[in-house]
Amino acid sequence: MDSITREEFIKAKRHLDAEVIRKKFRKSTERYKLLEELYKFHDHFMAEEFYLHLIQNNFQVSMATVYNNLVFFEEVGLVLKHQFGKGQAARYERALGRKQHCHLICLRCNQIFEFCDPRIHHIQTTVEEHFGATVTGHSLTLYGECNREECKNANSTLESEY
Numbered sequence: 001m002d003s004i005t006r007e008e009f010i011k012a013k014r015h016l017d018a019e020v021i022r023k024k025f026r027k028s029t030e031r032y033k034l035l036e037e038l039y040k041f042h043d044h045f046m047a048e049e050f051y052l053h054l055i056q057n058n059f060q061v062s063m064a065t066v067y068n069n070l071v072f073f074e075e076v077g078l079v080l081k082h083q084f085g086k087g088q089a090a091r092y093e094r095a096l097g098r099k100q101h102c103h104l105i106c107l108r109c110n111q112i113f114e115f116c117d118p119r120i121h122h123i124q125t126t127v128e129e130h131f132g133a134t135v136t137g138h139s140l141t142l143y144g145e146c147n148r149e150e151c152k153n154a155n156s157t158l159e160s161e162y
């Protein structure tokens with residue numbers, strides 16, 4: 001996983017500044033603190049995991065506040081929300097300071113793998129030409145079973161979305 005640099009975090013903070021002003025929200029220190037903590041996660045995490053992380057680090061925060069902020073961060077493009085598999089809690093990951101990537105989900109051990117493939121860019125271009133549209137983003141999730149040793153005994157109830 002890519003770890004975030006100070007500059008990238010400052011960029012995320014500036015992005016938040018701009019959105020808070022645009023939406024005429026009050027500049028709450030809490031929101032900035034949450035963003036800072038969120039950007040420490042280099043992986044895909046669930047809202048509950050984020051909440052637990054905050055509690056363990058002595059943040060006085062409610063689950064509702066965590067959810068509200070995640071919704072806000074997603075809305076303004078600071079966080080990405082994924083729905084991997086049926087009946088699974090949503091996973092989040094920070095949106096800035098990361099390369100756009102696709103996911104492979106192991107349905108047995110729930111491991112999430114990330115990959116980039118330049119051919120997707122080619123597909124986007126073809127689709128743009130075909131429909132005369134501008135593609136602004138994509139999301140591709142592949143499902144399967146991995147070959148990791150620790151996966152062999154895992155017993156997941158995860159089902160493929162498709």
Ligand SMILES: [Zn+2]
Nearest residue numbers: 093101103114
């Ligand atoms: Zn990812």
Ligand SMILES: [Zn+2]
Nearest residue numbers: 106109146151
């Ligand atoms: Zn696996």
